[in-house]
Amino acid sequence: MKYHSPFFFYILLIILSLRVYFYRGHKREKRKSNKRLNVINNQIYKEQIIQKHYNKEQNKMNVLEKDINQKFVTLRTDVMMIDFELREIFSL
Amino acid sequence: MALKQTLFSILLICFSFSTYSQKDIDKEFLKAYSSKDSSDYLFKKAYKRLKFKSDTASYLYFKFFKKDAMNENDSANYFAKKLIPLFHKLDTIKRLREVHERLYYQNLNNGNYENALKEIQTALELAKTIKDTALISLHYSDISILYHDFNFFDKGVAYGKKAYDIMSISKNIKYKYLIFANNAIGINFDDWNKPDSALFYHHKNLKHLKKVKDTLRFAFIYNNIANTNLKIKNYTNAKKFLKKSLAINLIRNRDYNLATNYTNLATIAFNESNNKEARKHFEQATFYAKKSNSIEKIRDVLEQEFLFYKKIKNYKKALQKQDSFYVLYDSVFKKERSSKFSKLEVEYQSIKKEKEIAQQKEELLKNELKIKNQNLHALLLASALIILGIISIGYYKKNQFKRKQLQKEIDLKEALTKIQTQNKLQEQRLRISRDLHDNIGSQLTFIISSVDNLKYVSKGANEKLKNKLSLISSFTSDTIFQLRDTIWAMNKSEITFDDLHARVLSFVEKAKTATNNINFIADNQIDTNFSFTSIVGINLFRVLQEAVNNSIKHAEATEVKIEMIEKNNRIHFNIYDNGKGFDIERTSIGNGLQNMEKRMSEIKGKVILKSTIGKGTIINITIQT
Numbered sequence: 001m002k003y004h005s006p007f008f009f010y011i012l013l014i015i016l017s018l019r020v021y022f023y024r025g026h027k028r029e030k031r032k033s034n035k036r037l038n039v040i041n042n043q044i045y046k047e048q049i050i051q052k053h054y055n056k057e058q059n060k061m062n063v064l065e066k067d068i069n070q071k072f073v074t075l076r077t078d079v080m081m082i083d084f085e086l087r088e089i090f091s092l
Numbered sequence: 093m094a095l096k097q098t099l100f101s102i103l104l105i106c107f108s109f110s111t112y113s114q115k116d117i118d119k120e121f122l123k124a125y126s127s128k129d130s131s132d133y134l135f136k137k138a139y140k141r142l143k144f145k146s147d148t149a150s151y152l153y154f155k156f157f158k159k160d161a162m163n164e165n166d167s168a169n170y171f172a173k174k175l176i177p178l179f180h181k182l183d184t185i186k187r188l189r190e191v192h193e194r195l196y197y198q199n200l201n202n203g204n205y206e207n208a209l210k211e212i213q214t215a216l217e218l219a220k221t222i223k224d225t226a227l228i229s230l231h232y233s234d235i236s237i238l239y240h241d242f243n244f245f246d247k248g249v250a251y252g253k254k255a256y257d258i259m260s261i262s263k264n265i266k267y268k269y270l271i272f273a274n275n276a277i278g279i280n281f282d283d284w285n286k287p288d289s290a291l292f293y294h295h296k297n298l299k300h301l302k303k304v305k306d307t308l309r310f311a312f313i314y315n316n317i318a319n320t321n322l323k324i325k326n327y328t329n330a331k332k333f334l335k336k337s338l339a340i341n342l343i344r345n346r347d348y349n350l351a352t353n354y355t356n357l358a359t360i361a362f363n364e365s366n367n368k369e370a371r372k373h374f375e376q377a378t379f380y381a382k383k384s385n386s387i388e389k390i391r392d393v394l395e396q397e398f399l400f401y402k403k404i405k406n407y408k409k410a411l412q413k414q415d416s417f418y419v420l421y422d423s424v425f426k427k428e429r430s431s432k433f434s435k436l437e438v439e440y441q442s443i444k445k446e447k448e449i450a451q452q453k454e455e456l457l458k459n460e461l462k463i464k465n466q467n468l469h470a471l472l473l474a475s476a477l478i479i480l481g482i483i484s485i486g487y488y489k490k491n492q493f494k495r496k497q498l499q500k501e502i503d504l505k506e507a508l509t510k511i512q513t514q515n516k517l518q519e520q521r522l523r524i525s526r527d528l529h530d531n532i533g534s535q536l537t538f539i540i541s542s543v544d545n546l547k548y549v550s551k552g553a554n555e556k557l558k559n560k561l562s563l564i565s566s567f568t569s570d571t572i573f574q575l576r577d578t579i580w581a582m583n584k585s586e587i588t589f590d591d592l593h594a595r596v597l598s599f600v601e602k603a604k605t606a607t608n609n610i611n612f613i614a615d616n617q618i619d620t621n622f623s624f625t626s627i628v629g630i631n632l633f634r635v636l637q638e639a640v641n642n643s644i645k646h647a648e649a650t651e652v653k654i655e656m657i658e659k660n661n662r663i664h665f666n667i668y669d670n671g672k673g674f675d676i677e678r679t680s681i682g683n684g685l686q687n688m689e690k691r692m693s694e695i696k697g698k699v700i701l702k703s704t705i706g707k708g709t710i711i712n713i714t715i716q717t
Contacts, residue, residue, distance in 0.1 A: 014479060019482075025490060033497035037500060040505060041504065044504065044507060051515055054515060058518070058522065061522060064525075
C-alpha cells in the first residue's frame with residue numbers, strides 16, 4: 001500500500017477540489033437566489049405598504065360614505081319636510 | 093581426423109538447411125573446410141565476401157573446426173575466443189553449443205579436465221536453452237564420463253542416471269543416447285569395483301542396440317563388457333566380446349577404441365601368461381593410443397605395461413613404465429586439480445542455484461507486480477466510483493437547492509401577485525367609490541341645497557311647484573336607493589347568498605309599498621349559503637331588479653313570484669308574473685333586457701325569457717355556483 005501513497009494523495013486532492021468547487025457553486029447559487037428573493041420580498045413589502053395605504057383610503061371612504069348617508073338622511077328629512085310643509089300650505 | 097571431418101560435415105549440412113540466409117556463404121566455407129590442399133586459399137577467398145557479422149561468425153566457426161580437425165589446438169582456441177562472444181551477440185545458440193562441445197573434447201583429450209568440465213557445463217546450459225532433450229542427455233553422459241576419469245564414481249553414476257532419465261521420459265526417444273547414458277553408468281560402476289552393476293547396465297545396452305540403425309558406432313559396448321569380465325577374471329567372455337569390438341573398430345578405424353581393445357587383449361594375454369601375445373598387443377595398443385592423442389589412453393597402456401613387466405620381473409622396464417605413468421597421472425591428478433575440479437563443480441552448482449533463485453525471485457516479483465497492478469486497478473475503480481458519486485451527489489444537491497429556491501420564488505411571486513391583484517382591486521374599488529361618492533355626493537349636496545332653497549321659496553307654492561318638488565323627491569329617493577345598493581356591493585369583497593336574499597326581500601318590500609295591486613312572493617328554496625364576488629352579486633341583484641320592475645311596469649300582473657332554486661350546481665332565479673305576456677319573436681328587445689343579458693354574460697350566467705300571451709312571462713336567471 002505504501003507504493004500507492006502518491007495515488008492516494010492525488011485522489012484526496014481531486015476530492016478536495018470537487019468539494020471546494022461544489023461549495024463555491026452552492027454559495028454562488030445561494031447568493032443569486034437570495035438576491036432574487038430579496039427583490040420579490042421588497043416588491044411584496046412595497047405592495048403591503050400600498051395595501052395599508054388603500055386600507056387607510058378605505059377608512060376615508062367609509063367616512064365619506066357615512067357623510068353621504070348623513071346627506072341621504074338629511075335629504076329625506078328635508079324632502080319629507082318639503083312635502084309636509086306643502087301639505088300644510090295646501091291643506092290650509 | 094577423418095571421423096571428425098565427416099561428423100562435422102554432417103552437422104554442417106543439417107545446419108545449412110536450417111539457416112537458409114547463410115546458405116551460400118556457408119557452402120563456400122564448407123568447401124574450404126572440406127578441401128585438403130586448398131583450404132587456406134578458399135578460406136581467404138571466402139573472407140573477402142564477408143559483409144555482415146553473421147558472415148564473420150560463420151568464417152570463424154569453420155576456421156575453428158578446421159584447426160581442431162587438424163589438431164592445431166592453439167589456433168583452434170584462438171578462433172574459439174573470437175567466435176564465442178560473436179555468437180553470444182548474434183544469439184546463435186546451436187553453433188555456440190557445438191563449439192563448446194568441441195572444446196570439451198579437446199580439453200578432455202589434453203587431460204585439461206577443469207576446462208573440459210567448464211566447456212561441457214556451458215554446452216549443457218546451451219542445450220537446455222534450445223530445449224534439445226537428446227543433447228542434454230548426451231552432455232550429462234559426458235559429465236558422467238568426466239567424473240569417471242577423475243575417479244568421482246558416485247557423481248559419475250548420478251549424472252549417468254540423470255542422462256538416462258531425461259532421455260527415457262522424452263517424447264522422442266533416441267536409443268543411442270540411452271546407450272551413451274547406460275555406458276557412462278556402466279564404466280563408473282566398473283571402476284568403482286561394482287562389476288555386477290556395471291555388467292547390468294552394459295547388457296541393457298545390448299538390448300537397446302537392436303533399436304539403433306548404425307550398430308557399428310556402438311562397438312564400445314562390447315569392449316566395456318569385455319573390460320568388466322576381465323576385471324572379474326572371466327577371460328573367456330572378455331575375449332569373446334573383445335573380438336567383436338575389435339572387428340568393428342578395425343572397420344571404423346577408431347584409434348582410441350583400438351588402443352582400448354589391444355590394451356585389454358594384452359591384459360588378458362599376460363594374465364593367461366601368454367607373454368608373447370601380450371607384448372604384441374601392447375605394441376599395437378601403444379601405437380593406437382599415441383595416434384589417438386589421448387593422454388588417458390596412453391596412461392592406461394602404461395599402467396598395464398607396468399603390471400606386465402612387474403609380473404615378468406623385468407623391473408627396469410616396469411620402473412620406466414611406472415615413472416612415465418605417474419608423470420601422466422600427476423599431470424592429470426594433482427591434488428590442486430582435484431580440489432579445483434570440486435570447486436568447479438560447486439561453482440557450477442551454485443551458479444545453477446543462483447539462477448534458480450533469480451528465476452524464483454523474478455516469479456515472485458512478477459506475482460507481486462500482478463497483485464500490485466490488481467490492487468491499483470481496484471483502487472482506481474473505487475476512486476473513480478467515489479469521484480463519480482461525489483459529482484452525482486454534488487449536482488443532485490445543487491439541483492435540489494435550485495428547486496427549493498425556485499419554489500420559494502414561485503411562492504413569493506404568487507403572494508406578490510395575490511397582493512398586487514388585491515391592491516389593484518382595492519384601487520379600482522376605491523377609485524370607483526371615490527368617483528361615485530364624490531360625484532353623487534356632490535350632486536346630492538346640490539340637490540339638498542336646491543331643495544332647501546325651494547323650501548324657502550315654496551311657502552306660497554302652487555301646484556306646479558308641488559309637482560316639481562315631488563319629482564325631485566322621488567328622483568332623489570331612487571338615486572339614494574341605487575347608490576346605497578352600489579355602496580353595499582362595493583363595500584364588500586364578497587357577497588353571500590343570504591346578503592343577496594336579504595337585499596331582494598328589501599327590494600320586494602319597497603315594491604309592495606309602491607304598488608298596491610300586485611302580490612309579491614319571494615320563495616327561497618336554497619339552503620346553502622353560497623358566496624359571490626361583489627360584481628356577480630350586484631349584477632345578479634340588478635338583473636332581478638330589472639326583471640321585477642319590468643313585470644311591474646309592463647305585465648299588468650296581479651302576482652309576481654320570485655323563486656330561488658339550486659339545481660345541478662346552478663342557482664336559478666325564476667321570476668313569474670301572471671300578466672298579459674307578449675310575443676317574444678315579434679317584440680323587439682329593449683335596453684332593459686339587453687342590459688340584463690349583458691350583465692349575465694359578464695358574470696357567465698344566462699337569462700332566458702319565456703312568455704305566453706294571456707298567460708304571463710317567466711324570466712329564468714341562471715348562474716354557476
